[in-house]
Amino acid sequence: MTTTSENSLFAIPTRQSDSKVFYATMISNASPVIDLRGIEKHFGYGDTQTVALAGLDLVIERGEFVAIMGPSGCGKTTLLNIIGLLDQPTGGEYRLNSRNAAKLPSGRKAKIRNREIGFIFQNFNLIPKLTVIDNVALPLTYSRGLNYKHQEKASKILTALGLHSREYYMPYQLSGGQMQRVAIARALANEPSIILADEPTGNLDSKNSEIIMDELTRIHREGNTILMVTHNPELLSYASRVIHMKDGQIDRDIELVDNKAYATTSKFKSRRKESRKRNWIRRRK
Amino acid sequence: MTLFVGFTLANRSLRAHRARTILTILGVVIGVFIVSIVLITSAGLHRSIDDQTNKLHSDLVVVRSAGDSTTGMEAFSPLRVANATTLTALDLEKVTKVAGDGNVAPMMFLGGSVGSGQDKFDNITTVATNESLPDILGIKLQSGNWFSNKESKRAWVVLGSKLASGLLDTNQAMGQYVTIKGQTFTVIGILESANQPISLAGVDVDKAAFISMDNGIQFTGGTRQIGQIVVKAKSGKSEAMERSITATLKVTHSDDGEFAVRRSSEVAGSMAGWLTTITTVALIFASISLLVGGIGIMNIMLVSVTERIREIGIRKAVGATKRQILEQFLLEALIMTFTGGIVGLLLAYGASYLINLQFSLPMVFSWWIFAVGLGVPVIVGLLFGLWPAIRAARQDPIVALRQYH
Known part of the structure; x- marks a missing residue:
């Protein structure tokens, strides 16, 4: 696929005339998916206080595939938890799709976690007493109640991930790679736009890692934003951007222009700009 | 989330811990059984007193020698021993x-x-x-x-x-x-x-x-x-x-205490009074067993919350609200107590059938026995299930997910 040409098709014309530059600035002012400003997170009090995040700034646009790297204890997981609304920062401001997270009531946060965010954990975190299909349908159960259609949908997602024959297995009957695919299926159940993966391949061998990463790539290609914490430098080839963290701050922030994912991302970004521009024109009329 | 969903979730998790669920229900079953059997027996006794006075002796007057009694009622007490006659x-x-x-x-x-x-x-x-x-x-x-x-x-x-x-x-x-x-x-x-x-x-x-x-x-x-x-x-x-x-x-007979005249309805009334007293005392003891059953529920629910902290964390991570978690745990307690209530009530009626065969005491099916037999366990479930459920709902998802990492 010649993504670069497609990219230029959309991206270049926006910078050709004054008015189009104006649109472009309009768009760049448009709010990103994730917007963290001066985020701080402390644990404990007094002498035992540890700083997990020390005034971190991070902006993530829609459609990016961000890999977060860094030594253990640098705050990667804490950052992911804050982004996923599981944790609250002690300082700074976090805007998720231009909503101030600090001002969201807990029920609203739960709803956002349910509909807009999919979590993938290193240790899969499936509920051991539920079957594979029930695990996958769980987010649907919480948002839309019980319905046989949810089972159908869960089944569809599982089939896409090659787990159709394992639907009524219990999680302990699966291999690690299969469990992680089930976890991915669960993360996708409500069609969220943001996927947060905390070392998704940390417990898997290289073959299974590859399968999982291919899945994430596929999800990314469909226009979703992915944040992935990882220790494994090999996985960077899947990302469009890599963030190195150190002592609770961003050490280096690199766009991986040579990666396929980057092309996907920029293609997606420009598409979004196109559609926004059109909308804007329509509104002016 | 509809209550039905909560019910299904609760039901699933109860099935997953079958042995524990059954043992917990057993505590409630025993409590409800004892309470119901007291109620049914007492209602049966009241009914047979009514039957006897209404159908056979509505117009009976009994003259007894009253002994030392001042009220005369003691002559009709079931504990009467004196037989000296005046x-x-x-x-x-x-x-x-x-x-x-x-x-x-x-x-x-x-x-x-x-x-x-x-x-x-x-x-x-x-x-x-x-x-x-x-x-x-x-x-x-x-x-x-x-x-x-x-x-x-x-x-x-x-x-x-x-x-x-x-x-x-x-x-x-x-x-x-x-x-x-x-x-x-x-x-x-x-x-x-x-x-x-x-x-x-x-x-x-x-x-x-x-x-x-x-x-x-x-x-x-x-x-x-x-x-x-x-x-x-x-x-x-x-x-x-x-x-x-x-x-x-x-x-x-110049002395009032020498004789006592009573209508059968009065005697029945005093019998019923006796019965009510005995029933009340029996109910107090029966309630204690129900209380123990309730504490058993609370204990199990607390253990269950601790044991399932991680599960609660996962559920919250995929978007369960506090209320949904609370509902699930509360419903678990309610399902257990309600099931216990039904089983206890059925057993009580089974036992009362045996009593009926042995002592020909009428079996009474009245709405208030059912209301108490099923309502009290539900109240017990609400009372003793609420605290564990609140604890479950308040779990911080981060702490919950970090468990056993």
């Missing part, structure tokens, strides 16, 4: 004059043994009375006849059903001889099982022997030591009858 033959005549012949039966209570051949029962009450007694007390004969006043000199005896079956083969009892206090009597009748919880007769009719007054006074040296006089009043006139008998007896 009623005389003169009193009987007077009462008969007031109430009319055929409506009055004296009852003289004679202790001692009753035997037949080799068998001999000690401490059997033999009642000396007249021909009107079965009609007044509403006792029916299973076979044979009651002795008439004309033949009162003959050595005839009528036996209560249990006494008869103990002494003789009831199929061939008629015409057999029994010895009462050494004297020989011919059996001329056997009573139907009376099954009367209120002892208006002053004796367990099923276990008594009945002889005529003329035979009775042979054992007392010719004096009529009348234990009580039962009087049948015209329908609705029992109160007037009670008053006129009292007035008549007051002439000869």
Whole structure:
């Protein structure tokens, strides 16, 4: 696929005339998916206080595939938890799709976690007493109640991930790679736009890692934003951007222009700009 | 989330921990069983008292010697032991004059043994009375006849059903001889099982022997030591009858304490009062067992919350709200207590069926027994399930997910 040409098709014309530059600035002012400003997170009090995040700034646009790297204890997981609304920062401001997270009531946060965010954990975190299909349908159960259609949908997602024959297995009957695919299926159940993966391949061998990463790539290609914490430098080839963290701050922030994912991302970004521009024109009329 | 979803989630997780769920339910089952059996039995006793007073003795007036009692009510208490009598033959005549012949039966209570051949029962009450007694007390004969006043000199005896079956083969009892206090009597009748919880007769009719007054006074040296006089009043006139008998007896008995006149409804009332007291005490003890069951629920739920912290974390991560978690855990407690309630109630009715077979106590199905049997466990579930559920809902997802990492 010649993504670069497609990219230029959309991206270049926006910078050709004054008015189009104006649109472009309009768009760049448009709010990103994730917007963290001066985020701080402390644990404990007094002498035992540890700083997990020390005034971190991070902006993530829609459609990016961000890999977060860094030594253990640098705050990667804490950052992911804050982004996923599981944790609250002690300082700074976090805007998720231009909503101030600090001002969201807990029920609203739960709803956002349910509909807009999919979590993938290193240790899969499936509920051991539920079957594979029930695990996958769980987010649907919480948002839309019980319905046989949810089972159908869960089944569809599982089939896409090659787990159709394992639907009524219990999680302990699966291999690690299969469990992680089930976890991915669960993360996708409500069609969220943001996927947060905390070392998704940390417990898997290289073959299974590859399968999982291919899945994430596929999800990314469909226009979703992915944040992935990882220790494994090999996985960077899947990302469009890599963030190195150190002592609770961003050490280096690199766009991986040579990666396929980057092309996907920029293609997606420009598409979004196109559609926004059109909308804007329509509104002016 | 609809309640149905919460119910299904709760149900699933209860099934997942089957053994623990069943044991927890068992605690509630026992509690509800005890409470319900007390209620059913008490309702059955009340019902049979009502049946007896309404259907058989609504117009009965009983005169007893009151002993030392000031209220006279003690003469009718189930705990009555004193049998010394202050009623005389003169009193009987007077009462008969007031109430009319055929409506009055004296009852003289004679202790001692009753035997037949080799068998001999000690401490059997033999009642000396007249021909009107079965009609007044509403006792029916299973076979044979009651002795008439004309033949009162003959050595005839009528036996209560249990006494008869103990002494003789009831199929061939008629015409057999029994010895009462050494004297020989011919059996001329056997009573139907009376099954009367209120002892208006002053004796367990099923276990008594009945002889005529003329035979009775042979054992007392010719004096009529009348234990009580039962009087049948015209329908609705029992109160007037009670008053006129009292007035008549007051002439000869200056001391109020020497006699007591009571209507059967009053006696039933006092019996019912007794019963209510006993029921209340029994219910208090039964409630304690239900309380223990409730604490068991709470204990298990707390363990379950601790054990499932990680699961709660996962559920929150995929978007369960506090309320949804709370609902799930509360419903788990409610399902357990409600199931326990149903099973306990069913068992209680099973047991009451057995009691019914053994003691012919009526089985009462009334809405309030069901309401208590199912409502109380639900309240217990709410009370004892709420705290664990709140604890579950308040779990911080981060802490919960970090468990056992």
